[in-house]
Amino acid sequence: MSEKKTLPSFAVLQLSGCAGCEVSLINASEWVDKYQLVYMPLVVSTHTVPDDTEILLVSGGVRNDEDVYNLRRSTELVDQVIAVGTCAISGGVANLGDRDEVRAMFTAQDNRHHLPHLLPKSHPVDAFVDVDLYLPGCPPTPELFMAALSGPQDYQAGSTVCVECGREKLKEMRPKHLLGFQQGEVTPDICLINQGYLCVGSSTRGGCRAICTIPGHPCVGCRGPSNAYIEKESQVWFDRVQKVFERLTDIPPDEINRALHSPQLSLFLFQFADYLDGGRPPRLKEKVL
Amino acid sequence: MTTLRFPLSRIEGHARVEMEVLDGQVKTAQFQAIELRGFRFFMIGTPAEQMPVIVPRICGVCSTAHHVASVKALEDVYQVTPPELASKIREVLLLGQLIQNQATSLFIFTMPDRVGASSLFHMDQDEANAEQQLSLAQRSLKIRQIGTDLITLAGGQFIHPIKAVIGGVTSGIKREAADGMLKALDEMLPVACHLFDTYWDMSISMKERIGTWGDDQPAFYIASTGRSHPSFNSDEIRVLGPDGTERASFPPRLFRSYLEYDETEYSYAGQSSYQGQVMRANSLARVNLALSMGTPLADEYLQKLTHTFGKPAHPILLFDLCRGIELVYAFERAIELLSKDLDYEDTAIPYTPHDGEGYGLVEAPRGPLIHHYKVKDGLIEDVEFIIPTVHNMLAIERALKVAGERYITPAGIDLELEKAVGRVVRAFDPCIACATQ
Ligand code: SF4
Numbered sequence: 001m002s003e004k005k006t007l008p009s010f011a012v013l014q015l016s017g018c019a020g021c022e023v024s025l026i027n028a029s030e031w032v033d034k035y036q037l038v039y040m041p042l043v044v045s046t047h048t049v050p051d052d053t054e055i056l057l058v059s060g061g062v063r064n065d066e067d068v069y070n071l072r073r074s075t076e077l078v079d080q081v082i083a084v085g086t087c088a089i090s091g092g093v094a095n096l097g098d099r100d101e102v103r104a105m106f107t108a109q110d111n112r113h114h115l116p117h118l119l120p121k122s123h124p125v126d127a128f129v130d131v132d133l134y135l136p137g138c139p140p141t142p143e144l145f146m147a148a149l150s151g152p153q154d155y156q157a158g159s160t161v162c163v164e165c166g167r168e169k170l171k172e173m174r175p176k177h178l179l180g181f182q183q184g185e186v187t188p189d190i191c192l193i194n195q196g197y198l199c200v201g202s203s204t205r206g207g208c209r210a211i212c213t214i215p216g217h218p219c220v221g222c223r224g225p226s227n228a229y230i231e232k233e234s235q236v237w238f239d240r241v242q243k244v245f246e247r248l249t250d251i252p253p254d255e256i257n258r259a260l261h262s263p264q265l266s267l268f269l270f271q272f273a274d275y276l277d278g279g280r281p282p283r284l285k286e287k288v289l
Numbered sequence: 290m291t292t293l294r295f296p297l298s299r300i301e302g303h304a305r306v307e308m309e310v311l312d313g314q315v316k317t318a319q320f321q322a323i324e325l326r327g328f329r330f331f332m333i334g335t336p337a338e339q340m341p342v343i344v345p346r347i348c349g350v351c352s353t354a355h356h357v358a359s360v361k362a363l364e365d366v367y368q369v370t371p372p373e374l375a376s377k378i379r380e381v382l383l384l385g386q387l388i389q390n391q392a393t394s395l396f397i398f399t400m401p402d403r404v405g406a407s408s409l410f411h412m413d414q415d416e417a418n419a420e421q422q423l424s425l426a427q428r429s430l431k432i433r434q435i436g437t438d439l440i441t442l443a444g445g446q447f448i449h450p451i452k453a454v455i456g457g458v459t460s461g462i463k464r465e466a467a468d469g470m471l472k473a474l475d476e477m478l479p480v481a482c483h484l485f486d487t488y489w490d491m492s493i494s495m496k497e498r499i500g501t502w503g504d505d506q507p508a509f510y511i512a513s514t515g516r517s518h519p520s521f522n523s524d525e526i527r528v529l530g531p532d533g534t535e536r537a538s539f540p541p542r543l544f545r546s547y548l549e550y551d552e553t554e555y556s557y558a559g560q561s562s563y564q565g566q567v568m569r570a571n572s573l574a575r576v577n578l579a580l581s582m583g584t585p586l587a588d589e590y591l592q593k594l595t596h597t598f599g600k601p602a603h604p605i606l607l608f609d610l611c612r613g614i615e616l617v618y619a620f621e622r623a624i625e626l627l628s629k630d631l632d633y634e635d636t637a638i639p640y641t642p643h644d645g646e647g648y649g650l651v652e653a654p655r656g657p658l659i660h661h662y663k664v665k666d667g668l669i670e671d672v673e674f675i676i677p678t679v680h681n682m683l684a685i686e687r688a689l690k691v692a693g694e695r696y697i698t699p700a701g702i703d704l705e706l707e708k709a710v711g712r713v714v715r716a717f718d719p720c721i722a723c724a725t726q
Pocket residue numbers: 016017018019020021059060084085086087088092093137138139346349
């Protein structure tokens with residue numbers, strides 16, 4: 001038949017997420033004439049993944065029993081599984097719900113008639129199925145989506161966000177306290193750490209082209225740990241961020257330590273959310289784009 | 290009793306429709322939101338100043354609206370008024386969102402309904418049309434891309450923006466960047482108009498085929514848009530009666546005195562009403578509530594609409610046409626804003642964090658969005674998200690019932706019903722991630 005049939009096919013399974021990953025994929029419009037999109041409820045009215053699909057992108061975390069079922073069923077039908085976005089990779093922002101103070105409020109919602117049954121916490125995809133490639137980011141940029149689809153071998157990126165950011169690190173501009181995230185003016189071209197912002201771009205994997213830090217907002221680490229830390233436990237990462245601050249600022253180590261360990265801090269969501277309970281083996285860096 | 294269940298696609302999030310039918314009569318039509326992530330619970334305890342970074346993750350489609358509403362809620366807590374430059378940049382950000390959203394709803398979600406296809410990317414299997422098809426898809430995506438580019442320009446991160454901060458914005462927009470964007474806007478505006486014309490024609494053909502623009506009753510309308518022309522970085526909510534008279538106007542902090550809220554056991558999303566009355570939010574509400582669009586091309590389209598349907602206009606498929614009018618408006622308004630200087634010094638005003646309570650309002654593409662925070666010891670003590678899709682929930686269910694009655698008779702169920710369910714739901718462009726959070 002038409003040429004369309006011979007294009008490689010991919011499907012997108014949306015679990016519990018915000019659809020930001022899908023929006024980013026739609027932004028990567030170059031796939032339109034290179035791939036055949038066979039399933040993606042956000043944009044296509046088909047209700048199941050066809051069983052000869054080559055690539056399955058999974059976005060969103062596993063939040064309810066229907067997610068588990070759809071995930072298991074769909075991954076059986078495809079050749080390759082790519083987990084996209086922080087939610088699919090670590091459970092994502094919904095991990096904030098995994099605290100005693102709020103868990104009960106959440107599970108109290110689970111008394112509704114024939115609606116999917118809520119799991120007590122949000123899980124990453126690889127808690128249930130094998131994943132061939134991880135595409136971190138909240139969401140991954142269109143460029144990263146294209147790299148994941150067409151094979152990551154040709155993809156080039158800086159090792160960390162710092163490398164891609166280009167703000168200059170100064171030895172002589174040493175703040176004494178953290179400004180937090182947003183308070184105060186941002187000086188162009190100078191490292192946000194020198195200005196007292198809690199930026200973790202120094203240990204976050206590159207690839208996003210530093211889209212937050214260049215306009216002046218600290219990196220919250222949505223791409224997750226860089227290759228230097230991804231296979232290690234979270235303490236190594238904490239120590240490293242701490243060292244960077246010691247080198248560039250006079251902020252008391254205690255203050256930084258406290259800020260980094262706040263369980264509600266957004267950067268926590270992205271870096272080590274699911275490593276915290278210690279149960280999960282780290283992902284191999286070869287499998288992470 | 291027969292229960293009909295319709296899975297939904299080409300909307301944001303996970304939802305389905307269930308209708309109960311007895312002896313050819315539709316007994317109930319339920320819109321069931323089937324996902325829940327729990328932001329209104331797990332945001333408790335978050336350092337307040339991090340909210341603008343985390344809450345966009347409620348929804349990747351409406352992230353910009355959440356980002357700005359969050360910043361405004363905290364500004365209300367800390368009693369700080371952002372400088373004019375910041376308000377303009379936030380408006381650009383919200384216009385970017387509007388373009389992205391309306392283009393998505395028009396071309397990706399609802400255009401396939403007009404030609405009986407499963408998606409924009411599979412609209413025609415016929416070889417002869419394939420090329421035209423591809424060009425349609427590519428033009429649609431390009432228009433959408435303009436919205437994304439505006440968000441990136443004014444918001445930094447392209448899906449979950451970061452540039453609006455408490456007291457202002459992190460930086461202005463450099464002349465060179467603004468000029469580049471202007472060029473793209475100028476180039477794509479005629480393309481957007483042309484595609485919208487095509488869409489309008491397709492809609493007329495569809496109406497001729499199915500015989501209606503929507504036969505549901507008139508309703509109340511709710512929006513926070515301006516009286517004389519649209520406004521998205523808004524500060525007041527207004528309600529219009531079915532007869533076109535204004536019934537209420539109130540600041541976000543008084544919403545409880547006007548709006549009632551209920552939960553149901555068949556959905557993770559709640560339902561709200563205007564004092565017990567069915568109301569509608571989103572494009573049609575805004576167009577009904579503002580005198581004009583305030584930009585030349587959008588006003589021409591508005592006249593064409595008003596000429597045929599009057600004002601207020603009620604048939605629900607007009608939601609879709611109003612989205613097109615807003616798409617054109619957003620292009621024109623963004624051109625206006627970017628033509629002026631957006632790169633002067635005064636980006637943000639300093640503030641001192643303290644405990645308190647605040648409300649932040651914006652007009653999101655789907656209607657008025659309120660964030661309500663209580664801050665104690667620098668942490669979020671309590672949080673409420675008042676979501677536009679929830680305002681539309683009763684209206685969606687009522688319209689679904691009307692569609693059911695049209696296509697279900699004692700003689701049987703017309704197969705057109707499944708398509709009608711999709712058309713009705715997509716006219717409201719609901720967002721389930723937001724509605725359930
Ligand atoms: S990873 Fe981020 S963008 Fe993707 S679904 Fe989760 S919250 Fe949304």
